[in-house]
Amino acid sequence: MNILLVDDQPSVLSSLKSGLNWSALLVHNVYTALNASEAREIILSHPIDILLTDIEMPKESGLSLLRWCRENHYQFECIFLTSHADFFYAQEAIQLESFDYILQPARYEDIESAIKRSIKRIQEKEQQQTWLNFGKAALPQKNALLKGLLNDWFMGKETDLDQVLHFLQEMKIPVSAGSDVYLLWVQIQQWHSFPVAFEEWRQSTEEIFRDFFSPFQHQILSYFPDKTSIGILIYSLENKLMDADVYYARLNMIYSRITRQFSCSCAFYTRPSFQVSELSRTAAALQEERKNNICQSSGIFFSDSASVPQTITYCEPELLSQFEMYLSGNQAGKAEQEALLYLQSLNINNKLNHDTLVEFCKNYYHCAYSAARKLELPAHSLPAFEDVAGISSAVTLESAAAYLKKITSFFVSACSETETSDNSLAIIEKYIRENLDSPLQCAQIAKAVYLSPDYISRLFHKEKGMPLKEYITLTKMKAAKNLLITTSLPVSLIAAKVGYDNFSHFSKVYKKVMGTTPSSERNA
Numbered sequence: 001m002n003i004l005l006v007d008d009q010p011s012v013l014s015s016l017k018s019g020l021n022w023s024a025l026l027v028h029n030v031y032t033a034l035n036a037s038e039a040r041e042i043i044l045s046h047p048i049d050i051l052l053t054d055i056e057m058p059k060e061s062g063l064s065l066l067r068w069c070r071e072n073h074y075q076f077e078c079i080f081l082t083s084h085a086d087f088f089y090a091q092e093a094i095q096l097e098s099f100d101y102i103l104q105p106a107r108y109e110d111i112e113s114a115i116k117r118s119i120k121r122i123q124e125k126e127q128q129q130t131w132l133n134f135g136k137a138a139l140p141q142k143n144a145l146l147k148g149l150l151n152d153w154f155m156g157k158e159t160d161l162d163q164v165l166h167f168l169q170e171m172k173i174p175v176s177a178g179s180d181v182y183l184l185w186v187q188i189q190q191w192h193s194f195p196v197a198f199e200e201w202r203q204s205t206e207e208i209f210r211d212f213f214s215p216f217q218h219q220i221l222s223y224f225p226d227k228t229s230i231g232i233l234i235y236s237l238e239n240k241l242m243d244a245d246v247y248y249a250r251l252n253m254i255y256s257r258i259t260r261q262f263s264c265s266c267a268f269y270t271r272p273s274f275q276v277s278e279l280s281r282t283a284a285a286l287q288e289e290r291k292n293n294i295c296q297s298s299g300i301f302f303s304d305s306a307s308v309p310q311t312i313t314y315c316e317p318e319l320l321s322q323f324e325m326y327l328s329g330n331q332a333g334k335a336e337q338e339a340l341l342y343l344q345s346l347n348i349n350n351k352l353n354h355d356t357l358v359e360f361c362k363n364y365y366h367c368a369y370s371a372a373r374k375l376e377l378p379a380h381s382l383p384a385f386e387d388v389a390g391i392s393s394a395v396t397l398e399s400a401a402a403y404l405k406k407i408t409s410f411f412v413s414a415c416s417e418t419e420t421s422d423n424s425l426a427i428i429e430k431y432i433r434e435n436l437d438s439p440l441q442c443a444q445i446a447k448a449v450y451l452s453p454d455y456i457s458r459l460f461h462k463e464k465g466m467p468l469k470e471y472i473t474l475t476k477m478k479a480a481k482n483l484l485i486t487t488s489l490p491v492s493l494i495a496a497k498v499g500y501d502n503f504s505h506f507s508k509v510y511k512k513v514m515g516t517t518p519s520s521e522r523n524a
Contacts, residue, residue: 001025001026001027001028001049001050001119001122002027002028002029002030002031002046002047002048002049002050003022003027003029003030003031003048003049003050003051003052003115004031004032004033004039004042004043004046004048004050004051004052004053005017005030005031005032005033005052005053006032006033006034006035006036006038006039006051006052006053006054006057006062006065007034007053007054007057007081008034008035008054008057008058009054010034012054013032013034016052016111017030017032019108020108020111020112020115021112024112025112025115025116025119026119027050027115029046031046031048035057035058035059035060036057036059036060036061036062036064036065036068037059037060039051039053039065040065040068043069043074048074048076049076049077049119049122050076050077050078050079050115050118050119050122051065051066051069051076051077051078051079052078052079052081052111052115053065053066053078053079053080053081054080054081054082055080055081055082055093056082056083062080062082063080063092063093063096066078066093066096066098067096070096070097076122077099077118077121077122078093078096078097078098078099079098079099079100079101079102079111079114079115079118080093080098080100080101080102081102081104081106081111082101082102082103082104083103083104083105099114099117099118099121100114100117100118102114150164150221150223150231151223151225152280153279153280153283154183154223154225154231154233154279154283155225155283155284155287156280156281156282156283156284156285156286156287157280157284158280159280161177161276161277161280165177165276168221173219173221173235174235174237175221175233175235175276176276177275177276177277178275178276178277179235179236179239179275179276180235180236180239180241180273180274180275181233181234181235181241181273181274181275181276181279182233182234182241182247182270182271182273183231183232183233183234183270183271183274183279183282183283183286184231184232184234184251184268184269184270185229185230185231185232185268185269185270185286185287185290186205186229186230186231186232186258186266186267186268187228187229187266187267187269187290188228188229188262188264188265188266189264189265189266189267189296189297189298190264190265190296191262191263191264192263192264192265193263196262196264198227201227201262202224202230204261204262205222205230205258206220206222208254208257208258208261209222209232209234209254212250212253212254213234213250216236216242216246217236217237217238218234218235218236218237218241218242219234219235219236219237220232220233220234220235221233221235231283233279234247241273244272244273247273248300248302251268251270251300251302252300255268255299255300259298265298266298267290267293267296267297267298267299267300267301268299268300268301269286269289269290269301269303270286270300270301270302271285271286271302271303271304272304285303289301289303291354291395292353292354293396294347294352294353294354294357294395294396294397294400295347295396295397296396296397296398311351311353312353312355312356312359313346313351313352313356314356314359314363315342315359315360315363319338319342320363320364320366320367322338323335323338323339323364323367324367324368324370324371326338327367327368327371327372327407327411328370328371328374328375329423329424329427330375330411330423330424331424331451332407332408332410332411332412333408333412335367335407335408336404336405336407336408339360339364339404340401340404342360343357343360343397343400343401347397352397354395357395357396357397357400358395360400361385361395361400361403362385364404364407365382365385365407368382368407368410368411369382371411372410372411372414375411375414377411377414378414381410381414382407382410383403383406383407383410385403424449424451424455424459425459425460425463427449428445428449428451428456428459428460431445431448431449432445432471432472432475433475436475436476436479436497436498436499437496437497437498437499438499439499440472440499442456442457442468442469445468456468473509473513474513476498476499476500477498477509477510477513477514479497479498480494480495480497480498480506480510480518481514481521483497484518484521484522485521485522491503491506491507491518491519491522494518495518506518
C-alpha cells in the first residue's frame with residue numbers, strides 16, 4: 001500500500017509519519033506534500049492507494065485537490081483531516097466520495113483505524129474486480145453451456161428438463177415445469193438489401209421483442225442456432241401469461257417492425273400457450289412446420305392443431321429412368337427441366353413436403369451417379385446431396401433447384417463438346433432408324449430427342465456434310481434397297497415401310513438417290 005500525506009504544517013506531517021505504525025498497517029511507502037501542487041506531482045509520478053489530507057491549506061484546499069483527482073479518474077480512497085466541523089465541507093467531501101472525515105485533534109488510534117478500514121475497502125474492491133473479470137472471462141463458457149442446453153430443448157429433441165430448469169434458475173430466469181409460456185420461431189427467408197451483420201441483427205431483434213413484451217411484465221429467453229433464425233421463449237414475471245389475442249396482436253406489430261427495419265422477408269412459427277414441461281414436443285411441431293415451408297413463404301404461421309405426419313410421395317421408377325437416360329445422353333439440361341416440372345406439379349397438388357423433397361433429391365443423385373458411370377465420368381466428384389441441406393438441415397424448393405443445377409453443371413463441364421455432339425448425333429440417328437415409316441420432319445425429331453431444330457441442322461451439316469433432310473432421304477432409300485434385295489415384299493409395301501404412301505413419288509426419289517428404279521434394283 002502507498003499513502004500520501006498532505007498538510008501545510010511540516011510538524012503535522014512529521015508527527016503523522018513518525019507516530020503511526022505503518023508496518024502494522026502494511027503500508028510500504030509514505031509520501032508527504034506541503035500543498036496541493038506538490039501532491040499533484042507525487043500523484044502523477046507514483047501509484048497512490050490512500051490520500052490523507054488537510055482541507056484548509058493556503059492557495060488550494062484539500063477538497064479542490066480531491067476534485068482534481070476525481071476529474072482525472074484517480075479512484076484511490078481519501079481521508080480528510082480538518083480542525084473545522086463545517087457542514088458544507090463534510091457535504092462536499094461526501095459528494096467527492098471521500099472515505100472518512102476526521103476532526104483534529106485526533107488520536108493516532110483513530111487515524112490508524114480509519115486507514116485500516118480504508119485498506120479493507122480497497123481489498124474488497126480488488127476482490128470484486130477479480131470476480132468481475134473472472135465472470136467476464138467465464139461468460140463465453142456460460143453462453144456456450146446455455147446454447148448447448150437450449151439447442152436440444154428448442155429444436156424439439158429429448159432433454160433433461162430438470163437440468164435445464166436448474167440452470168435457468170441459477171440464471172435468475174423464473175420458469176418451472178408448470179409455467180405457461182409461448183414459443184416462437186423466427187426465420188429470415190430473404191434479405192431484400194445487403195444482409196444485416198449477425199450481432200446487430202441479434203441485439204436489435206432481442207430489443208424489439210423486449211420492448212413489445214416488457215410492458216406486460218413478460219420476458220424473453222432467446223436462442224440463436226445460426227445467423228438467420230432465432231427461437232424465443234416468452235414467459236410472465238407474474239405467472240399470468242397474456243391472452244392469445246393480445247399475443248397475436250403483439251406478433252403482428254413485431255413482424256411489421258422487423259421486416260421494415262431490416263428490409264427482409266421472414267416467417268414466424270408459433271402455437272397457443274403451453275406448459276414448460278411440454279416445450280420439447282411443441283418445439284418439435286414448430287420445427288416440422290418450418291421444414292415443410294419448402295417454398296419459403298413469409299408471414300405468421302399460428303397453428304393450434306396437432307402436427308400431422310407428412311406422407312412421402314415417391315417418384316415413379318419410369319420417370320427416374322427417364323432422368324438417367326437424359327443425363328447419360330448428354331441432355332442434363334433436359335433432365336433438370338423435367339425434374340423441376342415434376343416438383344412444381346407436386347407442389348401445385350399439395351403433395352410436396354420436406355421429406356418428399358429430400359427423397360427426390362436422393363433419388364436424383366442416384367440417377368446422376370449411374371449416368372456418370374455409364375459415361376465413364378468421375379462419379380465420385382458429383383455434388384453431394386448434403387449440399388442441399390447445408391447447415392440448417394432444411395431443404396427448400398430453392399435449394400433443391402440449386403442442387404439440380406449443380407448436377408447439370410457437373411455433366412456439362414465433364415463432357416467435352418465433341419462427346420456431346422457424338423452422343424446427340426447417335427441419339428438422332430437411332431430415332432431416324434426406328435421411325436423410317438413416318439415423314440420425319442426436323443421439328444418432329446427435335447421434339448422427340450429434346451434438342452432444338454437449329455442445333456440438329458447445324459450438327460448434321462458439321463458431322464455428315466449434308467442437310468438433315470438429305471440424310472433422312474438417303475437413310476430411307478438404303479433401307480428400301482435392303483428390303484428390295486433381301487425380301488419378296490411388294491414394292492408398294494416397301495415404299496410404305498420407309499414412309500412413302502405414293503408409289504410414283506417413291507420411285508422417282510429412289511431413282512434420283514440410287515441411280516436406278518426400284519423394279520430394276522429387284523430384277524438385278
